[in-house]
Amino acid sequence: MTRTIPLDNSLIDEATEWRRYLHAHPETAFDEHRTADFVAAKLEEFGIEVHRGLGGTGVVGTLKRGTSPAAVGLRADMDALFIHEDNDVDYRSTVDGKMHACGHDGHMAMLLGAARHLARNGDFDGTVRFIFQPAEETGDERCGGNEMVKDGLFEKFPVQAVFGMHNFPGAPLGSFMLRPGPMLASIDTFEFHIGSELSHPHSQFYVADPLLIAASLVQDMHAFKARYVNPAEPVVLSITQFQSGNPADRQSVHVTPDKAVVRGTLYTLNDAIRGQFEAGLEKLVRNAAEASGATYKFIFERGYPVLRNAPQETEFATSVAEEVAGADKVSAAMQPVMGAEDFAFMLGKVPGCYVFLGSAREGEATPRQLHNPAYDFNDEALPVGIRYWATLAERYLSQASGRQ
Ligand SMILES: [Zn+2]
Ligand SMILES: [Zn+2]
Incomplete structure (x- = not known):
């Protein structure tokens, strides 16, 4: 059975607004100043403690409740691409030659949505770290994931596990795909x-x-x-x-x-x-x-190492995805994908799991692919992504305090 945590009505509307604001103002690797300002201001507005400037423009929000020492990290990426947008939408990129063609605008909006929900209505004992990283797209060792890790991300903001998510326009809306072990190259x-x-x-x-x-x-x-x-x-x-x-x-x-x-x-x-x-x-x-x-x-x-999901955390992420989307919408043994992700640097330090969130647009026979001038994150995926993050944080911390 699918149990969904109730999200208050205004949250999805707000998250949609954030996503479109971010879409209209894309910034590329290590240049995410305005983006980081926006993310930090939102987190502060929700009452979350904010640390700026980690690994360049990285932002870490810390939300602590109760007495449990357990802590979990949720990560989103902030950078756009050097692609000139083809879309004719009212939130079209305002920067010629740059656009959010990989959906990182959606990733930020989903993690901010979960942050707002957890700060206002979260039921947990422990610490949630909201990790907003720069420069996922560089493809070399000088990328946001590595720079944040080298800058002491997990020493300054310790967590027992870290989780990542990417939209996947080729899979049905609201489905999840993941696998234990090597998932990306x-x-x-x-x-x-x-x-x-x-x-x-x-x-x-x-x-x-x-x-x-x-x-x-x-x-x-x-x-x-x-x-x-x-x-x-x-x-x-x-x-x-x-x-x-x-x-x-x-x-x-x-x-x-x-x-x-x-x-x-x-x-x-x-x-x-x-x-x-x-x-x-x-x-x-x-x-x-x-x-x-x-x-x-x-x-x-x-460049980036192999992205390896830890077995225990993958099993846990699968259970969260099943709770949020229903077991029939979760593929927990997907084929590895021969693309790369700098979240691999974080998974090299702390166990965790990366998932794909299906974000296909209804009625589009051929999905618009990532890194394409016609790409535009599907806002319909926001509620399920927010629910996944919020549920994951609550379940992880309640399991962790149960283990002590
Ligand atoms: Zn990309
Ligand atoms: Zn991406």
Whole structure:
């Protein structure tokens, strides 16, 4: 049976207003000043203690009741994307070239909604931490999740578990998807440079051809993935940039390019596989360069780790989702998704669970995808997201005080 905590009528209307205000005023990674001002002002208005400036523009709200030492963290992300909005809505982005195309406006509104509910009507003994982080979208180690953790998030604001949520426009409205263990991939980027002396292609002197070496390495890297890595391990290797020669200068068609630069990305669900690629790709580049007398440089930059849900917290989050949405709307054993999330840095420090909240729009046969100029968070998902957060905090803290 689905039990839903009663939300007062004005809350959904207010949350919708907040969401649309945030949508109209998008700010990108580490630039979320106005956004953080808004979030902090709302939390203070609800009577929640606010700490600003953690990991850059991060905001942490602390709501404490009773005497229990138990504490739980709920996290939302605040950043928008460098995408120019296509939507014609009255809360359309007011900033050219920036928009909330990943629904983080909705994430903030849902967590603020839960904060207001818990501050006014919450029935719990313990501490709820509302974590609003900057810069989820950078894809590298300099991201809000990591910066907040490095800035002492869990030392200054200890919790026994931390939970995250992302809207998922491809799944039915109000459904939940999650899984224990690896749920989202690690992301790394790599690049290599092949270089040689400038020369004429018909030169009688042998010289390395960086373009040819690099082109062949693109094939070799895919062959490495196909033949030297355990095929049972999900890996997405993409080579996405290749630069050599100067197409703008037609005359230089007679010149062997003096360098080639190639970049790509790697997604995996296994840290050992990341190490295998880092070493293996470098070896391919080194061998090819040395065999041809070319120079080389190889750079492998680790981004987000694999996002791993802790078993116990996943079981708990599943029970909360079932309570809020009904068991038939919860998939607790979804396939992992080969995308990445910097919430993985928080889960690397404290056990917890990340869930997807289905947010499909009724009547739209093809869902508008995240990171798309036509994306717009579905406000119909706000009530279920608020209920999930509020129920999770109450149930977690009542279980925790029951355990003592
Ligand atoms: Zn995104
Ligand atoms: Zn996102």
